[in-house]
Structures are given as structure tokens and as C-alpha cells.
Amino acid sequence: MIRFYKTPWFTRLWYPDLVWSIQSQNSIYLTFDDGPIPKVTEWILDELKKVNARATFFCIGKNLEANTVIGKRIIEEGHQIGNHTYSHLNGWKTTTSNYLEDVRLGEEVIREQGVDSTLFRPPYGRIKRGQIKRFSKKLIMWSHLSWDFDSNLNVEKSISKLKCAKPGSILVFHDSERAFENLKLILPEILAHFQSKGFKFEAIS
Numbered sequence: 001m002i003r004f005y006k007t008p009w010f011t012r013l014w015y016p017d018l019v020w021s022i023q024s025q026n027s028i029y030l031t032f033d034d035g036p037i038p039k040v041t042e043w044i045l046d047e048l049k050k051v052n053a054r055a056t057f058f059c060i061g062k063n064l065e066a067n068t069v070i071g072k073r074i075i076e077e078g079h080q081i082g083n084h085t086y087s088h089l090n091g092w093k094t095t096t097s098n099y100l101e102d103v104r105l106g107e108e109v110i111r112e113q114g115v116d117s118t119l120f121r122p123p124y125g126r127i128k129r130g131q132i133k134r135f136s137k138k139l140i141m142w143s144h145l146s147w148d149f150d151s152n153l154n155v156e157k158s159i160s161k162l163k164c165a166k167p168g169s170i171l172v173f174h175d176s177e178r179a180f181e182n183l184k185l186i187l188p189e190i191l192a193h194f195q196s197k198g199f200k201f202e203a204i205s
């Protein structure tokens with residue numbers, strides 16, 4: 001499962017219209033994929049609130065549908081919601097029509113929350129050129145991956161790599177049960193580090 005997260009280096013050359021970082025003077029862009037999940041997403045929201053940080057949540061439609069109260073909280077607290085498909089499909093293994101239908105379902109769930117999101121992140125970072133062409137949304141990738149979902153993660157190494165982020169960097173975390181133990185160690189450190197350097201944490205718009 002983990003290997004799917006490795007986006008090959010050549011992806012960046014093939015797909016220049018994907019967003020890998022954002023033009024910014026002093027903001028870091030935190031993103032959380034795969035939620036919302038009770039306890040995990042709520043813990044993240046509490047941590048973000050402590051330092052007045054805004055972030056972007058790329059929600060799986062199924063999870064958002066099952067956790068609309070948490071979805072509301074994400075929106076009310078000033079964060080952005082993005083589409084991450086309805087059922088977390090791998091674009092490379094899915095026909096374009098099936099893929100776009102799943103994206104549309106995800107979209108519907110987000111709209112039921114009263115949000116018209118312009119953001120999309122492909123699960124596993126895997127999407128075909130033909131699928132991209134059909135999108136009118138911003139396809140948000142990342143510059144720094146925390147690997148928080150990896151149960152064998154060297155947490156200190158992950159933290160030191162994330163600390164190399166610069167203004168405009170897009171960091172990826174996961175609000176999933178699988179990532180939670182690592183996230184509890186990584187996120188507070190990252191928030192404290194960049195806050196002490198005077199950075200702002202902004203949602204992607």
C-alpha cells in the first residue's frame with residue numbers, strides 16, 4: 001500500500017499543471033488527506049486552533065458523508081475542504097469515466113456541506129493525463145510528505161525533513177487511524193517550529 005504513495009520523480013515533468021508549491025512570502029500550507037475521522041481529525045483541529053493555523057483537508061467523500069459534524073467544524077474553523085475522490089481510487093488503475101464519476105460523487109458530498117471546492121488531490125498522487133485533462137479544478141500535489149502513515153517511520157527523520165519546508169511549501173499529513181500515532185508526535189513539533197520562525201499557516205484557496 002505504501003509504495004503507491006511514492007510519486008515518481010518524472011511525474012513532475014509529465015504533469016506541469018499540477019500544483020507542487022505556492023507562491024508565498026511567509027506561509028506554509030498544511031494539508032490533511034483521507035479524513036474526516038472521529039478523534040483523529042478532531043485532535044488535529046484542536047492542535048491547529050492552539051496556534052491559530054489554517055489548513056486544507058482533502059476529504060474522502062465516504063468519510064465526509066459519515067462524519068458531517070466534523071466536516072462542519074472544519075469549515076466553521078476557517079479551513080478549506082478539497083476533494084480526494086469518493087472512495088479513494090487509484091487513477092492509474094481506474095478508467096477515466098469511473099474515476100470522474102467517483103470524483104463527482106465526492107464533489108456532491110462536499111456540496112452538501114455548503115462548500116463549492118475548487119481543490120482536488122488525487123489519491124496516492126496517481127492520476128492519468130486523460131483524467132487531468134477533464135478537470136477544471138486545481139490539482140494540488142505537495143512538496144513535503146510526512147510519511148505519517150508508515151508504521152515503521154523514523155519520526156525524528158520525518159520531522160527534520162519537514163522542517164526544511166520553505167514559504168509556499170505544501171506539507172502532507174493524514175487524518176487516518178493508521179497515521180495517528182506518528183501524527184501526534186510530528187504535528188505539534190512542526191506547528192511550534194514554524195510558528196517560532198514567524199510563519200503563518202494558511203489554507204489553500
Ligand SMILES: [Zn+2]
Pocket residue numbers: 033034084088122123124
Ligand atoms: Zn489519500
